[in-house]
Amino acid sequence: MRWRRTVLGATTKSPDETLTRWTCTLAAAAALLAAAAAAPPAWAHARIVSTTPGDGAVLASAPSRVTIRFDDTVRVLGGTTVVANSDKRPVTAGKPSASGRVVTIPLRKLRDGDYTVRWSALSNDGHTVDGVFAFAVGAGRAPPSAALTAGGTNLTRSVISRWFFFAGLLVAVGVVALFVPLAWRPALRAAGAGQDEGALWPLAFxxxxxxxxxxxxLIPHHNPGTTRFGLAYEVGGIVAIVGATLSAIALVDRRLGRGAFLCALALLPIPSVAGHALDRGQWPRPLNVVADILHVGAAAIWIGGLLALAIGLPRAARKLSAEQRARFTAALVPRLSAIALVSVAVIAVTGLIRALSELSAVSQLWGSGYGRALVVKTGLLVLLVSLGWINRSRLVPRLRLEALRRNVAVELVLLAGLVIAVAFLTDLAPGRQLARAVVSPQAPQPIADPPPGATVLAGESGDRAVGLAILPGGNLQATVLGPDDNGVDGLSVAFRAGGRTVGATPCGSGCYRAGGRIDARRVTVLLGSSVVAFAIPGRTQPASPLVAEARRAFAGLRSLVIHERLASSPRDKITTTFRIVAPDRLTYVTSAGARAVVIGAQRWDADGKGPLVRSAQTPLQLPGAEWGPRWLNARALGWAKVRGRRARLVSFFDPRLPGWFELAVDPSTHRPLELKMTAAAHFMHHRYTNFNQPMQIVAPR
Structure with a gap:
């Protein structure tokens, strides 16, 4: 081992041997990187939870809108439309909109036929997702096929933009925030030189x-402020341009370098805040965020050290004397070696944490785009390891500073290729997400009956019915029923009462249970941007016998008039007046002008002022209650005034529909005075009058 004595009498290792050890360290670090760092920070995509109508659905009646539900917040993008398969013309009634995790596309009145939905949305994490599905209108039609294809995303632009950001972040953070205070300044002090950092500020800039x-x-494409990704990168862009300005000024006034140092630290967590580490379902999210930040920081130190060695050291050496250059090199390279080893250890641990979070099976390495990109990245790392091994075995015995810089330059080129691979990886869905994803949206399922003993109430949210079950003990459970008679899953649901908001967890198809006990007289169910308010009754009592008596009393009437208001959504409603005479006669007139007469097996219909047209009719058994012979959860809610008469309020659930009912019953006659029914796209209010009064219904002439 060769030693040299300095002017001050201190004994140090020769620069050549120090450089040899540093090169060996580089090779060893690259080998560890190949084994442990194959899991760079990754970002996920929003996934479809369900669509209404479902893919391939054949509907008996035309829907008024298409809804697409995701597992994360989205923003609807251009190109989202619904077209008729016959002529490819749009059938939308307005612009698509997004509210939280739900995209809604309003439709015109559809005729029988096949239709295709093409959608495109921006995830909260900044990824664009798109797809197509088809549905048909008209009973008995064959399942349809999509007539459009999903629109592609601008992958090239996204990858290039991400490469610029990641490469710039790694260089700026590595040089300014980490490398300068950890290695450069201590080495200058050891060499007895001034604190000259001018060689590194151009790199930082x-x-x-x-x-x-x-x-x-990235910002113009992702609309800053509307998603977590857009907001994070808007902040990152501002921080980066401020850091570039301060780095340029620091060339003449090094005091402003402190500001650049703070900008570099502020830039470091941007990818973690914008990306997958903050997605729901990560285990746990704080650990993933910390691991993500440390992973990026360690990689930045690695790249910052290589850049300082390849570019900064030669520039700084020009201003130093021969003795200072020797001391500076002897102090800098060992520090680089120690920092590199620590960086590799951090990359290994955090890479393992991120890999366990992002991959759920080894087969995902070759069975997914994300896995194949990892294989490419690993191949580049193997090439880097091979170069390090050649350096160690063939060049080390005769290695000089110039030779080391040339090999470091090659390593930097390979690392630039690795950053390209990372840019691709961040635009692909990670393996664990693909394992949870489904090829097509999960088919909606019918809702379950309310829990036994619960008091049930109901409300409306657009074209969806919302049932509230109040369980013994104050626990609440909401059920959301879609217009297709199935539960609506994937919603962001919470309960608000007394100034406190309680989150909800899924408990079945369309079912959401409050995460804690709620004791209040008024409760609001939050469904994204929609709210449904409920007045919670006090103590309730079983009322199944009262419902049975009301059903018998209604069926025993000789005549009555029903004033009906029926709606399928806030914008679609109609009122109708029915005159009924037992056992099989009725007339009705609607607010739209339609009218009809039914007598036994004959009926006559007319629109507006046109003539009544005769047709066949299956004989009716009148009057008949709107609810079936089996009901659940019948509870007496209290008392109310109905047209000046005291009435008993009863609520119950009809599993046949399914639907929720609220009935006002005359306590003396047991006749229903009013009825409210809440079912799938069927919100009905009845007011009953003219019980058993003389009434004649005759055939038109």
């Missing part, structure tokens, strides 16, 4: 400016 270009290119 380039890094910040690249990060700004990447963020500026």
């Amino acid at each position: 380039v890094g910040f400016f690249l990060a700004f270009l990447g963020a500026a290119s």
Whole structure:
């Protein structure tokens, strides 16, 4: 081992041997990177939970809208439309809109036929997702096929933009925030030189400016402020341009380098905040965020050290004397070696954490785009390891500073390729997400009956029915029923009462249970941007016998008039007046002008002022109650005034429909005075009058 004595009499290792050890360290670190760092930070995509109508559904009646539900917040993008398969013309009635996790596409009145939905949405994490599905209108039609294809996303632009941002972040953070205070300044002090950092500020400027270009290119596409991704990169772009400005000024006034240092630290967590580490379902999210930030920081130190060795060291050496250069090199390279080893250890641990979070099976390495991108990245790392091994076995015995810089330059080129691989990886769905995803949206399922003993109430949210079950003990459970008679899953549901908001967890098809006990007289169910308010009754009592008596009393009437208001959504409603005479006669007139007469097996119908047209009719058994012979959860809610008469309020659930009922019953006659029914796209209010009064219904002439 060769030693040399300095002017001050201190004994140090020769620069050549120090450089040899540093090169060996680089090779060993690259080998560890190949084994442990194959899991860079990854970002996920929103996934479809359900669609209404479902893919391939054949509907008996035309829907008024298409709804697409995701597992994360989305923003609807251009190109989202619904077309008729016959002529490819749009059938939308307005612009598509997004509310939280739900995209809604309003429709015109559809005729029988096949239709295709093409959608495109921006995830909260910044990824664009799209797809197509088809549905048909008209009973008995064959299942349809999509007549459009999903629109592609601009992958090239996204990858280039991400490469600029990641490369710039790694350079700026590695040089300014981490490398300068950890290695450069201590080495200058050891060499007895002034605190000259001018050789590194141009690198910092380039890094910040690249990060700004990447963020500026991503922001217009992702609409800043509307998603977590857009907001994070808007902040990142501002921080990057401020850091670039301060780095440029620091060339003449090093005091402003402190500001650039703070900008670099602020830039470091941007990818973790914008990306997959903050997605729901991560285990646990704080650990993933910390691991993500440490992973990026360790990689930045690695790249910052290589850049300082390849570019910064030669520039700084020009201003130093021969003795200072020797001391500076002897102090800098060992520090680089120690920092590199710590960085590799951090990358290994955090890479393992991220890999366990993002991959759920080894087969995902070759069975998914994300896995194949990992294989490409690993191949580049193997090439880097091979180069390090050649350096160690063939070049080390004769290695000089110039030779080391050339090999470091090659390593930097390979690392630039790795950043490209990372840019691709961040635009692909990770393996664990693909394992949870489904090829097509999960088919909606019917709702379950309310829990036994619960008091049930109901409300409306657009074209969806919302049932509330009040369980003994104050626990609440909401059920959301869609217009297709199935539960609506994937909603963001919470309960608000007394100034407190309680989250909900899924408990079945369309079912959401409050995460805690709620004791209040008024409760609001939050469904994304929609709210449904409920007045919670006090103590309730079983009322099944009262419902049975009301059903018998209604069936025993000789005549009555029903004033009906029926709606399928807030914009679609109609009123009708029915005159009924037992056992099989009725007339009705609607607010739209339609009218009819039914007598036994004959009926006559007319629109507006046109003539009544005769047709056949299955004989009716009148009057008949709207609810079936089997009901659940009948509870007496209290008393109310109905047209000046005291009435008993009863609520119950009819599993046949399914639907929720609220009935006002005359306590003396047991006759229903009013009825409210809440079912799938069927919100009905009845007011009953003219019980058993003389009434004649005759055939028209």
